[in-house]
Structure formats: structure tokens, C-alpha cells
Amino acid sequence: MKVDGKHYRTIWPSKTGQTVEIIDQTRLPFEFKIVELANLDDAVNAIADMLVRGAPLIGATTAWGIWLAMLADGSDTSLKQALDKLRNARPTAVNLSWALAQMSTALKPLKPEDRSAAAYARALEITENDVILCSSIGDHGSQLISDTHAAKGNDEPINILTHCNAGWLATVDWGTALAPIYKAHDAGIPVHVWVDETRPRSQGNFLTAWELQHHGVPNTVIVDNAGGHLMQNGEVDMCIVGTDRTTASGDVCNKIGTYLKALAAHDNNIPFYVAAPSPSIDWTISDGLAEITIEQRDHREISHIAGKLNNDSLATVQVVPDNCSTRNDAFDVTPARFISGIITERGICAANQRALSTMFPEHA
């Protein structure tokens, strides 16, 4: 999407044909910096240090990392080392393992001298496929926004609440939950986004507000406590959120706090949509609350917050008493009964087993 008028993706091969470029997301929203990945280690570090984040973008960076390794040395030893190093960059990232398997399958049968070109082709394909997938979600979801606009029958903006960051910064382009919003905005439908701060990690403040602002989509940051009140007050037309993992029955595991917003939407008869690319659907499980183990993350994400001092330098401040106990569950599960629809790349379906398996019969 656009940054101050110029189109960017989150990752792309550089003009030299020898390196890859990314946006350093650890510096957002305070600095927009392009970083060059010149070799395998740069790619590993970009993933490990979270210069890139978001499952689809991690997958793409993994593929490009293998290309950088093959460009330097296409040998079996080099390929094995690259697969191992990337695998350990962020051990729990599903798309990372997926991309490694894709690259390994494509490259292992080849002669060393053919691997660089093949790696480039496969990395490009993975990247372009992610753009196509997100763009399709955007097309289907923007129809919902367009319909809501038509039903309202005036030129007031459609107010959409989102949680966390499921925008283009988490993917290669477009995003998942934000793709419908970008498509609607680009088509001239007036939209306004309520951006949940999304503690801990503040991805709403740091990423969602930044990317919407720079693409020119009107948005307002609110604290995570505020969405229910805005819904009671008639100031939210719909919610669209992303998903980290979706069950075959339509339960959605997403950033902690998603469930609270779904409850409020339900209580106020506001549609609550989940943008779910089909790779996020885990067809092996059907009860999100019983079957998904929620990751508990570091104390420091609760106890400290990063930001900008008034001298423009960045700093981290402690925001709890000394020796304070904290608990940091990263995700929660929103039961399917609170979800109005799931926006996939093939279309929108109800959040239940039958609808999902009708949309994806190959998994039924």
C-alpha cells in the first residue's frame, strides 16, 4: 500500500538483483526505514529481531532468505545450513516452517548451479500468491462495506473497528482485515477506522494507525477499553479483525481482547467479521476453547512500554510497580457463535463447520 503517496510492499527484491529490501518494522511508527538484506544471516536476523513480523510476511522473508543463501552458494551444505538457520529464527512461526518445506521441495532435487534461479522464482511466486490471496479477501470484504454504505443511504463514513494489526505490514501487501478497508477506500467509499491500541505490544497504535494514516484512510486510535462504549453509542457499523488460527468449526484464535469486542458487537447487533486466509484454518480441530493452548509471553510486554521521548529519542518505560506480578496470555478464542461471517479468499461464509467445508470442499 502507499506510504506518503508512493506504493510499497513489505518485502521486495532490490534493483541490483543481489539483495532483498524490507521495511524495518521495529522502528515504526516513529521512523520509516528501508533495510537491505544482503545474505542469509541478514534474513535470519530480520525474522528473529522482528524487523519483519506477521505470519505471511515471515513466510515470504523465509523464502527470500533461502534465495540469498543459494545466490552465495548453491551447494547441499549451504542449503541444509540455510534451512536450519531459518528454522531456528522463530521456532513457533507456522508460515516459516511452511515456506521452508516449499523451498526445500523445490530446490533439493536440483543441481547446485540451478538452485539460485529456482529459489528466486519460488520466492517470487510465494510473494505474489500472498498478494493475490489478500487482494481477494479485500475484494470480498469491500463488498460488505459497500453494501453497508448503500444501506445507510448517505455519505457518512462507514465506521469499522479493528483490533491488533492485520494490515499490509503483516503480509506482503493489502493485509487481511484491512484489505477490505483499503479496497473500499480506494474505490471512493467513505470509511473511518477505530483502531484499538492493542496492549500488550500496541500493534494498533504502532502499526495499524501508522499504515492507515500513510495510505490516507481516516482513523482514530482508541484504548482497548473503549470499543464497547462506541458500539453502545451507535458509532461502529462493523468490526473486522484478523485471525491467528481458525478452527474447522469457525472458532477464531486471535490477539487477546478480540473476544471482548465480539461480545460487545453481539450485544449491540453489530456485524463482527473475521478475515481468514485459508492457510489460517486448522482443519484438524473444531473446539477452539478446548483444543487451542494459549501461549503465555514475556512479563516485560506488560510491565514496559516503548515510545518516543519529547527529545525524539526512543525509550522504554516501566509502567507497573516494582516487583509486580503480571500474566501475559497472547491470544484468546472467540467462539463461532459471536462471528457474523468469515471473509476468505474464496468468498464470505458463515462461521460453522458446514459453511467452511462447503467453501473448501477439499478439506471436508
Next chain:
Amino acid sequence: MKVDGKHYRTIWPSKTGQTVEIIDQTRLPFEFKIVELANLDDAVNAIADMLVRGAPLIGATTAWGIWLAMLADGSDTSLKQALDKLRNARPTAVNLSWALAQMSTALKPLKPEDRSAAAYARALEITENDVILCSSIGDHGSQLISDTHAAKGNDEPINILTHCNAGWLATVDWGTALAPIYKAHDAGIPVHVWVDETRPRSQGNFLTAWELQHHGVPNTVIVDNAGGHLMQNGEVDMCIVGTDRTTASGDVCNKIGTYLKALAAHDNNIPFYVAAPSPSIDWTISDGLAEITIEQRDHREISHIAGKLNNDSLATVQVVPDNCSTRNDAFDVTPARFISGIITERGICAANQRALSTMFPEHA
């Protein structure tokens, strides 16, 4: 309540008989500092600069401020000036106006030379009455905790979730929502408190966690997004929150985000109690959503967060992109249908017009 073993209130006349002492709450949780109020202006500034906050404590500080003025000069001019200065310290504080009316009624008929002693007596009475009121709420509410403990039939702690700060720091002692918790803890019932961070202003982190920790009550800070997930997970036995304004029908206007926790408690069959001293009940209104106008506060409460740098100095960091729009509604309304009971100084009653007017027939 206790701070590291020693009992404190939030305000008290000093041993010299010439000044008042308070805890400077702007420095919490990073520094515990007692400040002396030596004259009227000190009291005005303590209220205006939020060294004291919380409706009951503002009321008590107002009364002591009048005493300090009368101690220096008991004349009509001095009394009028003191009433005017305090009235403007925080224009919207209901308890401030109430305390001014009390002091004015008590002092105006008196001769200047009698006003100092009378002001002292009335300020002390207002202070002690607040302690009695909160203690009574604590007695009634702790019975709920005790009953829950008995029903559980084991020695696992009773897990109580609270939002914002309705503790002793907001009153003279005991608090409202936290009074039942302190009473239960002091009686040997094992309790553990989930403390919502409570953005913006972070009163959960800065005040509730601090006061519970220093009194010795086990507690864990969580982000505002986490409570619903903990409730789904069976890790919350009950919720107790405070109230800024309660309607005659039992709707509760409290810190933004209270409504979301009430929805989650309802969805998980967890009791949701509101500790409401009767002065918080506005008998003139019965529909909280329709009749209460929600105050919108400063952008900076959303855009900036204060905390401690790793060199132990305090700093404020910007946590949103430059030129970011924000919206800061201070309160929300929890409809009575989500409230299991209202804990008043006279006992616990259902959140409806009939039950409340039976408990307080003088307002029926």
C-alpha cells in the same frame, strides 16, 4: 490500609495540629511520599494537580482545606475566598461541591473566632464518616467472598477481577470495590486479585496493584484485553468494580471498559458486583445510556504514557504515530441487566429500581 506494615490513611491532620498530611498520589507507584498541606493554597493545588484524587478523598481534602483557611483567618472574606478557590480546583467533582456546601452550612452562621474549631470538627466528621461507609461496604462484600470460598470447599484463592482504582487511595481508607477484598484478606480468606491495567491513565497498574501489594494482598496485573479470556478459562470467581455514578435503576457509569468486563462475566456465568456508596447513586435518573453524558478527556492521555526509565527517573513517552487522531471517552455505562448485585453500605441489593428504593426508602 497498610504500606509495608504501617497503617496509613490518604489524609490526616498532622501532629502539630496546624497542618494536614496526604500521600502524593502523582508519584505512585514509583515513590511513596507524604506531603504536608500548610494552607488553603496547598489544599487547592493538591486537588487541582491530582496529588489527591477519587471522589471521597477530594471531598475530605476540600473540608480540610476550609479548615486550613479558617485556621489562618476566620473572617467572612477568608471563608468566601476559600469556598471560591476550592470550587475552581476541579470544577466537575461532585464530592467537592458537596463538601463545600457542608462546610459552608456549618461555618457561615458562626462567629469568625469559632470557625476554626468548628471546621476541624466537621472535616474530621466527614473523614470518619467516609471510613465508616467504606468499612460497611467491606463488611457486606466480604461476606460474598467468604460464601464463595465456602462453596468452593478448598483452600484455593478466590480470584477476583477489578477494573480501575476503587481502593483506599480513592477514599480515606478501605476503598469501595477493594474494601471487601481487604476485609476478606484480613480475615484470613485466601484471595487473589486480577488487576486490569486500565488504560488510559493506568490506575490499575499505578494505584490498585501498588496498594494491594503494599497491604500484602496477592495480585496480578493484566492488560485490559485479558479479562474475558481468563473468565472463559475458569480463572475468575467474581468481579467487583466501583462506580462513578449509579442510576436509580442500577445502571452503572464507571471507568471506560467496565462494560466489556460485565459482558464477559455474563457470558461465563461469573458474578459481577458493583460497590456503590449511596452518595454515588443519582436518584434523579433511571436510564444510564440515555441520560448520562460521557466526558471526553484530553488526547494526551491516549497518546502518551508515563513510567520509569531504567535509570529510575520518570519520563513520559509518546505511544502513537505523530499527528495521530485519538478519542478519549472517560466512562462507559454498564446496563443493570449485567450486574449481579450492588454492594452498598446498608447491604447488597439487586441492580433494579425496586431493590434500590427498598434499600434506601428515603429516596423512593
